[in-house]
Amino acid sequence: MAIIGIMDSGVGGLSVFREIRKALPDERYIYYSDNANCPYGEKTPDFIRDRLRTITDIFLARGAQAAVLACNTATGAAIEVLRSEYSIPFVGMEPAVKPAALGTQSGVIGVLATAGTLKASKYLTTKGHFEDNVRIIEHVGKGFVELVENGELTGPHAENVVRRSLTPLLEEGADRIVLGCTHYPFLLETLRKVASDEGYPDVQFIDPAPAVARRLVNVLKEKGIALKDKNPGVEFLSSGPRENLESLAASI
Numbered sequence: 001m002a003i004i005g006i007m008d009s010g011v012g013g014l015s016v017f018r019e020i021r022k023a024l025p026d027e028r029y030i031y032y033s034d035n036a037n038c039p040y041g042e043k044t045p046d047f048i049r050d051r052l053r054t055i056t057d058i059f060l061a062r063g064a065q066a067a068v069l070a071c072n073t074a075t076g077a078a079i080e081v082l083r084s085e086y087s088i089p090f091v092g093m094e095p096a097v098k099p100a101a102l103g104t105q106s107g108v109i110g111v112l113a114t115a116g117t118l119k120a121s122k123y124l125t126t127k128g129h130f131e132d133n134v135r136i137i138e139h140v141g142k143g144f145v146e147l148v149e150n151g152e153l154t155g156p157h158a159e160n161v162v163r164r165s166l167t168p169l170l171e172e173g174a175d176r177i178v179l180g181c182t183h184y185p186f187l188l189e190t191l192r193k194v195a196s197d198e199g200y201p202d203v204q205f206i207d208p209a210p211a212v213a214r215r216l217v218n219v220l221k222e223k224g225i226a227l228k229d230k231n232p233g234v235e236f237l238s239s240g241p242r243e244n245l246e247s248l249a250a251s252i
């Protein structure tokens with residue numbers, strides 16, 4: 001049986017959980033939303049590492065055999081430290097720069113992420129592998145996390161917020177946009193609408209979640225963690241209010 005902990009600063013990690021559950025439908029999951037401390041984007045790496053230790057301890061107390069940091073910001077700040085301090089495997093987010101760089105026709109790719117992710121050495125290293133061949137333009141998705149936490153995924157206000165961060169990337173010629181924060185895939189309909197309204201209907205948005213789910217499958221196999229739990233399902237935990245977590249979880 002496998003018990004897998006999945007965490008995010010809030011509901012964003014549900015975009016990753018959705019893919020994990022497709023790949024591994026018969027396991028037992030614990031999803032932890034640290035929404036009392038959301039957003040992580042502007043928090044210090046030390047603060048995020050401490051939160052991740054607390055969350056990992058909660059997972060371990062519930063028997064988790066692996067943990068997924070379904071949060072780019074937490075991955076950038078904490079995954080190396082967690083791997084050195086705990087014996088369970090940790091799977092983190094990879095910004096999808098590679099598929100964007102391989103797919104671009106214009107030679108320009110955009111990355112939308114939090115300020116923390118864009119500063120983290122994990123992202124800077126990934127970027128370094130590709131920036132000789134493509135132009136990489138970054139923008140913080142300012143206000144995106146708050147929209148998703150408030151369940152405001154579409155409508156004129158969401159479009160205005162999205163337009164402010166997306167338009168600069170489109171105007172620079174980016175034809176592939178990496179969604180470098182797990183909250184952002186929930187804004188896909190609005191991102192596509194804004195891109196279309198601005199005259200860029202063909203731009204493609206890239207979500208790394210399916211690749212992370214594949215990685216988890218491989219890690220569980222490598223570690224010999226038996227699959228198919230006798231008691232599959234998911235337990236949702238949070239450090240703050242749960243209404244939006246429950247309603248978004250019911251919709252995925």
Ligand code: DGL
Pocket residue numbers: 008009010012013038039040041042070071072073074114117145180181182183
């Ligand atoms: N969903 C998160 C990420 O992937 C964190 C967003 C935030 O809390 O700022 O980066």
